[in-house]
Amino acid sequence: MRTGAVSIVGIPNVGKSTLLNRILNVKLAITSNKAGTTRNLINGIYNDEDSQIIFVDTPGINKPLNKLENLMNKKSYSSISDVDVVLFMIDAKTGIGKKDVAVLNKLKELDVPVFLILNKIDNMSNEDIFKVIVKYKDEFEFKEIIPISAKNNKNIDELLATIKKYLPEQDRIYSEDELTNVSLKFIMAEFVREKVLKLTRDEIPYTVTCYTENYEENEDIVNISVVIIIERENIKKIIIGKKGAMLKEIGTRAREDMEKFLGKKVYLETYVKTLKNWRDEEKYFTDLGLEESE
Ligand SMILES: Nc1nc2c(ncn2[C@@H]2O[C@H](COP(=O)(O)OP(=O)(O)OP(=O)(O)O)[C@@H](O)[C@H]2O)c(=O)[nH]1
Ligand SMILES: [Mg+2]
Structure with a gap:
């Protein structure tokens, strides 16, 4: 049995909450095309026959304009310190921009495996997806690069299977009927x-x-x-x-x-x-x- 925690981080609007909902198969975190939709850390507990994974959805990291946004950034960064894997998500079409780099620099300080998650690959050709992978392969020490579509349920099973390889062998922490930390x-x-x-x-x-x-x-x-x-x-x-x-x-x-x-x-x-x-x-x-x- 593999059990561990995984944080989903990235700039706003890349699809972090959509992925959380997709994995849990329930609408737990709200989503929208406006930046800054998520304001809290939202844990969602995934269970299957051989694993339990606590996913942490985080607020998109941005240049803070007020105290709320400052708190949101702080929460997001706090989520990455004691997890087993960090999923660093970007929009595959736009690639890694300046704002993503700011997040990446913070991740570099950590000793946690970081996966690059290329989201929104629906309506991208395999050739274009491949180009993005090649481009970022050496940019940062990503343990894995995984293209997905959270919205269209593409490659999600592969993502879960890969995450499991990085989780410690241990029993479930939460009972199987527990879904989240939020009320x-x-x-x-x-x-x-x-x-x-x-x-x-x-x-x-x-x-x-x-x-x-x-x-x-x-x-x-x-x-x-x-x-x-x-x-x-x-x-x-x-x-x-x-x-x-x-x-x-x-x-x-x-x-x-x-x-x-x-x-x-x-x-x-x-x-x-x-x-x-x-x-x-x-x-x-x-x-x-x-x-x-x-
Ligand atoms: N085409 C496409 N759109 C997606 C995909 N995943 C998410 N989206 C859309 O992207 C927008 C942002 O999704 P969210 O899940 O709210 O993004 P987020 O990263 O949680 O955003 P913040 O909470 O603001 O940080 C929504 O309009 C989603 O429907 C995908 O795989 N493909
Ligand atoms: Mg969100």
């Missing part, structure tokens, strides 16, 4: 935030966070109340939308994700609240669940 309340709030990310534009997604105020499980229905926290009063109009249409759409879509995840009917309430500069006020982070999860 249900956190996951529910994230589902709402994902819809805000997907349905609004420009600056809005970055200034919003969500928090579950109430989670009450009854026999046949779960009552959930999520507050959408915004920084400025004028964003409220956008989140609520014409005659409440936007907020309704956010709620409907989030509820679908919740029902799928919980396997139960959900009654969801959402409302909007203003909290000025929450991204720069560390005192809010714990309350907002942004400090949570080891």
Whole structure:
């Protein structure tokens, strides 16, 4: 039995959370085409007959513009110190850029095997994929270079098989029914935030966070109340939308994700609240669940 921990790191938007969900076969981490979607370390525990792998999804590493982003970077770097393997993910099409190099330089300080994961190889020719591999083969001491498509489920079994070779022989650490370190309340709030990310534009997604105020499980229905926290009063109009249409759409879509995840009917309430500069006020982070999860 092989058991160990694997951290997935890289710049924003390369597909780290998509990979976590793909491996676990459940939507645990939210994803979007906006940079900075993930804000916490999210562990997902993978089990099969001969292994247990604790995957750590991390916030995309970026030049921090506020205290929140600074905390996100710190969390990501903290995740790499006591794992058995680091998956350094890039977008195969764009290759290793300046921002990726900054992350790589940090990884160089470590004594952990680093794999280069080339994601998004769907709609790339084998020839182009091969070119990318050749280009980076000697750039850094990657233990392995593995092209995948997290979205289209390409080469994921090969990735898992390769990871296992690097994990110590030991029994499972967690029971097989454990999925994650983050709370249900956190996951529910994230589902709402994902819809805000997907349905609004420009600056809005970055200034919003969500928090579950109430989670009450009854026999046949779960009552959930999520507050959408915004920084400025004028964003409220956008989140609520014409005659409440936007907020309704956010709620409907989030509820679908919740029902799928919980396997139960959900009654969801959402409302909007203003909290000025929450991204720069560390005192809010714990309350907002942004400090949570080891
Ligand atoms: N074409 C393609 N798109 C992908 C693939 N994997 C992820 N994506 C898309 O890339 C975007 C970013 O995916 P995420 O999983 O949210 O990326 P992330 O690295 O977790 O981003 P942060 O949390 O911001 O660091 C989403 O729109 C995904 O649908 C892939 O294999 N192929
Ligand atoms: Mg993510």
